[in-house]
Amino acid sequence: MTEKELPKPPYYAVIFTSQHTGQDEEGYENTGERMAALAETMPGFLGVVSTRNSEGFGITVSYWESEEAIRHWKANAEHTAARAQGRANWYEQFAVQVARVERAYGFTRSRRDD
């Protein structure tokens, strides 16, 4: 689900849900790629998943070791500038929830070669 395997809980998740305006898709995509690469370099970053449908409704969840790591990422100057662009151009609305992951589990389809 993410490039990196998540550790055992507890850890933190930032749930970002957004409705896009549809304006400046190229700028949005470029900045999104840059922010993903930048987040990877942040202390305490654990991974990110993101998806968006054809109507422009998206959900991104990023995972962090601590609330302190989340605050540090939020304070990053380039990230702060990107968020301002988001409010100015890309998002009709968004919501953010910061949550402490208490437990986690998963499923992977087993493969048979026969």
Added chain:
Amino acid sequence: MTEKELPKPPYYAVIFTSQHTGQDEEGYENTGERMAALAETMPGFLGVVSTRNSEGFGITVSYWESEEAIRHWKANAEHTAARAQGRANWYEQFAVQVARVERAYGFTRSRRDD
């Protein structure tokens, strides 16, 4: 972002990320609609958001008043049967995180009529 307004934190989020097989899309869609309607009737249900891209990668986040409400929903017989169908047919893989939302904020674009 959801049909219902979320209350002030704390409350709980179930983050469900999934890669679809692409098999039985109609069954998946029908069951998903039924599960959304059923979840609405569950005690402690606060809302749900869901999106999926053209490659079949989806994220659904449902919101609940308490861990007890989440356990009650998980134990629902029809929901349990739907999850078994998911593992059998619809999901290549999925991950679930149960998280306690500590804080939340949002943004809505302001409208000008001029």
